[in-house]
Amino acid sequence: MSEIINVNGLTKNYGSFTALSGVDLSVKPGEVYGFIGPNGAGKTTTIRILLGILKANSGDVSVFGKDAWKDAVEIHENIAYVPGDVNLWSNLTGGEVIDLFVRLRKGYNESKKNELIERFDLDPTKKCRTYSKGNRQKVALIAAFSSAADLYILDEPTSGLDPLMERIFQDCVAEVKNEGKAVFLSSHILQEVERLCDKVSIIRDGLIIETGTMAELRHLTRTSVTVTTERPVTGLEHVAGVHDIRLTETDLTFAIDTKEINSALTFLTGFGVSKIGVSPPTLEELFMSHYENTRG
Amino acid sequence: MFAGNIILCKLILRRDWLRILIWFVVMAALVLGFGSAINEIVGTDESLANMTVMMANPAMVAMMGQTYFTADGVMTIGSIYATMMLVWSALFMGIMNIFHVVRHTRADEERGRIEVIRSLPVGRLSSLSSTMTVAVAMNVIFAVLLGLGLSVVGTGGMEDLGGAMMFGCQIGVAGLAFAVITAIFCQICSNPRTAMGFSFFVLIMMYMIRAAADMQENIVLSIISPLGIIQMSKVYVENLLWPALLSLAFSVVGAGLAFYLCSARDMGAGLVAPKPGKRDAAPYLSSPRGLAWRLLKTPFIIWAIAIPSLSMSYGSIMGDIETFIESIPALQEMTGGDPLILVGFFMVLMALMVTIPSIQFLLKARSQESGGYAEHILARAASRYDQLSGYFIIALVCGVLMPFLNSVGFWLACYATMDDPLAFSSILVTCMIYTPAVLFMLGLAMILLAYLPERTSIVWMYMGYSFAVLYLGALMGLPEWLSYLSPFGLIPQLPADEVTGASVLLMVILTVAAATMYVLGFKGYRDRDMKFSH
Ligand SMILES: Nc1ncnc2c1ncn2[C@@H]1O[C@H](COP(=O)(O)OP(=O)(O)O)[C@@H](O)[C@H]1O
Numbered sequence A: 001m002s003e004i005i006n007v008n009g010l011t012k013n014y015g016s017f018t019a020l021s022g023v024d025l026s027v028k029p030g031e032v033y034g035f036i037g038p039n040g041a042g043k044t045t046t047i048r049i050l051l052g053i054l055k056a057n058s059g060d061v062s063v064f065g066k067d068a069w070k071d072a073v074e075i076h077e078n079i080a081y082v083p084g085d086v087n088l089w090s091n092l093t094g095g096e097v098i099d100l101f102v103r104l105r106k107g108y109n110e111s112k113k114n115e116l117i118e119r120f121d122l123d124p125t126k127k128c129r130t131y132s133k134g135n136r137q138k139v140a141l142i143a144a145f146s147s148a149a150d151l152y153i154l155d156e157p158t159s160g161l162d163p164l165m166e167r168i169f170q171d172c173v174a175e176v177k178n179e180g181k182a183v184f185l186s187s188h189i190l191q192e193v194e195r196l197c198d199k200v201s202i203i204r205d206g207l208i209i210e211t212g213t214m215a216e217l218r219h220l221t222r223t224s225v226t227v228t229t230e231r232p233v234t235g236l237e238h239v240a241g242v243h244d245i246r247l248t249e250t251d252l253t254f255a256i257d258t259k260e261i262n263s264a265l266t267f268l269t270g271f272g273v274s275k276i277g278v279s280p281p282t283l284e285e286l287f288m289s290h291y292e293n294t295r296g
Numbered sequence B: 001m002f003a004g005n006i007i008l009c010k011l012i013l014r015r016d017w018l019r020i021l022i023w024f025v026v027m028a029a030l031v032l033g034f035g036s037a038i039n040e041i042v043g044t045d046e047s048l049a050n051m052t053v054m055m056a057n058p059a060m061v062a063m064m065g066q067t068y069f070t071a072d073g074v075m076t077i078g079s080i081y082a083t084m085m086l087v088w089s090a091l092f093m094g095i096m097n098i099f100h101v102v103r104h105t106r107a108d109e110e111r112g113r114i115e116v117i118r119s120l121p122v123g124r125l126s127s128l129s130s131t132m133t134v135a136v137a138m139n140v141i142f143a144v145l146l147g148l149g150l151s152v153v154g155t156g157g158m159e160d161l162g163g164a165m166m167f168g169c170q171i172g173v174a175g176l177a178f179a180v181i182t183a184i185f186c187q188i189c190s191n192p193r194t195a196m197g198f199s200f201f202v203l204i205m206m207y208m209i210r211a212a213a214d215m216q217e218n219i220v221l222s223i224i225s226p227l228g229i230i231q232m233s234k235v236y237v238e239n240l241l242w243p244a245l246l247s248l249a250f251s252v253v254g255a256g257l258a259f260y261l262c263s264a265r266d267m268g269a270g271l272v273a274p275k276p277g278k279r280d281a282a283p284y285l286s287s288p289r290g291l292a293w294r295l296l297k298t299p300f301i302i303w304a305i306a307i308p309s310l311s312m313s314y315g316s317i318m319g320d321i322e323t324f325i326e327s328i329p330a331l332q333e334m335t336g337g338d339p340l341i342l343v344g345f346f347m348v349l350m351a352l353m354v355t356i357p358s359i360q361f362l363l364k365a366r367s368q369e370s371g372g373y374a375e376h377i378l379a380r381a382a383s384r385y386d387q388l389s390g391y392f393i394i395a396l397v398c399g400v401l402m403p404f405l406n407s408v409g410f411w412l413a414c415y416a417t418m419d420d421p422l423a424f425s426s427i428l429v430t431c432m433i434y435t436p437a438v439l440f441m442l443g444l445a446m447i448l449l450a451y452l453p454e455r456t457s458i459v460w461m462y463m464g465y466s467f468a469v470l471y472l473g474a475l476m477g478l479p480e481w482l483s484y485l486s487p488f489g490l491i492p493q494l495p496a497d498e499v500t501g502a503s504v505l506l507m508v509i510l511t512v513a514a515a516t517m518y519v520l521g522f523k524g525y526r527d528r529d530m531k532f533s534h
């Protein structure tokens, strides 16, 4: 078993609507795999198929070398999962739910559980109906990370967490990665994936449009730059990789293919840079550049 | 402190006018519907005398209240009506007031609505005061309109305006008493569910205290209960005003207490902090089946208490069953005077009744699925079979245990009230003979759950159909074949009917069909996508 997850030509229809068409994925042990795409791209659908909660219409889906649908229960013994919408039973306490979740798997660690409750700063004696979205996510995360799994499947796990808790989440991911476990992380926030993942697939409208290491993908991305110069800039449009030049009274804004950033900066220094702001690419910009690249 | 009261009252009315109107229609149907029908039931001197005997039965006194007489020592239609209806109408008014007060104080507070309102120029106490203002208005209007209505629809002495208005006045006063009690609990408890729970607990206690008071003719106990004190006005006979005034005085003092408590507490908090919940799960909460039991335990226990209570209350008329049938022409016509037919009729209704929780418990699996709760379970080391079986087993146990409890309750009541009580074994068979029909309904629910998960309401429609043909069908004499389209109609109604070879065969067929549907249901549930609601 060399691959943790192996998906080939996965297609899924909801009635006449095609949610996934020909998705391929391959996750290896020790890998943190990012699965990014905008809302409605098909991330949750893919994950539910990996878990045997939905059935594929066609394609091979295997986890730990076993069939995701037929051998679901066996596979799940070594999986920890955090769903996208964490709905919890309103009249159970968070502590009860965590206990239930960890007991439904084989190995779990009581002291790890208590440590995580502490770290995530959760009050486990409260009924779930009083929890905010972030607190419900914490319950699911605590249960997931106190289990000794080989694969962690996390569906947009940070959408309700505050920045402090997001950091703790990232530490948890780093810890299981160090133990050589695989993580499959879906997200619609590029930065989060950038920080954590070794490899990324981008999905949109049910199609995988790009797969590669983060470094490989960075070539596709654009960084947006805002500069103020001493002398007016001329001729920037001829520099390779520059797009969307906009001039305001005081400063100049443009987008630059991340791989060309060096030549653009060298060019700008000729005009005396007095102020510069650089913002990392967003998911939207990444898609823009992807479509321009495939077209051009 | 009370600034903005009027604006908030208008807000409540704008949000709730339809809700209040529906309550009014329900109350009017109850009070006026029976008010216009009673003359037909006890219109003759003979049936009046029969009913007077019936009403003096201790079980009836416990359920409805003490009887009272005119100076000539007889009951009038009015006094029979008021004995039967006053406590129950007041109880309904109490329920309405509890919902109203919790909804506009605690529940709003929990949702943060009051926080928004408090930031406006309104006083600390205005949310409580507007809620209570509307409650007072509601109770007064209900009292006046129902009283007037009763004098219009009533006949045989019940058109007496004084008596009718006194009836309305008493139920309004009782409603207000429960609004006040609820308002107090809303200050003490820190969330709407406990406030509601305590208020309903008090409502039930007050009903029971009054039952005990009426059976012992204990005046002090009667005065303690808002449901007891109102009976002392002897509506339609003496029309005494002091009980209502005394009850109102209690309410005024209670309201003062509620306002004081409200000013003394923080918003969002109660006077009593909620006790922290469990940090760790009980040992049994470690499997999908354990979870199913944890989720269904409370409703299961409530049904297990409610079913025998209901059959006991029905059973308690068995002592006077002949008089009872004679005094109601519709029953006389339906049964031809044979009490056993009435027993059979009652048991088929109870069989339908116990099917409700059974189906509910099974379909809990569906709401677990659509709400995304089952996802947590199925993503762990639990199969579809593990997930569904918990709900299935509880539904099955419910479908067999509840009819048993039903027969126990009925038998106890028969034993207590009849000179020559029916044998337990025959009551047991009468109840349990419907088991194949219950199992069949459960099978239908399984099939829907497995193959048409978004259409599970079909089983409720079929239940509704069964109720209609068996209940109304019997009373109104609908064609018999209509009831054969329901599994419950295929079963002989013991003890009056006979068990024939054909009916045994039908029962076997129903059972086999049910078992087949269970197998297919499990298979279908295993092989399909989980369907989420978005
Ligand atoms: N049960 C369903 N029936 C019909 N359409 C669905 C269903 N579930 C998801 N979809 C559709 O499939 C697409 C992919 O959804 P999803 O996998 O939830 O996306 P993501 O998780 O990436 O936001 C969306 O367009 C969504 O509306």
Ligand SMILES: [Mg+2]
Binding pocket: A040, A043, A044, A045, A084, A155, A156
């Ligand atoms: Mg999603």
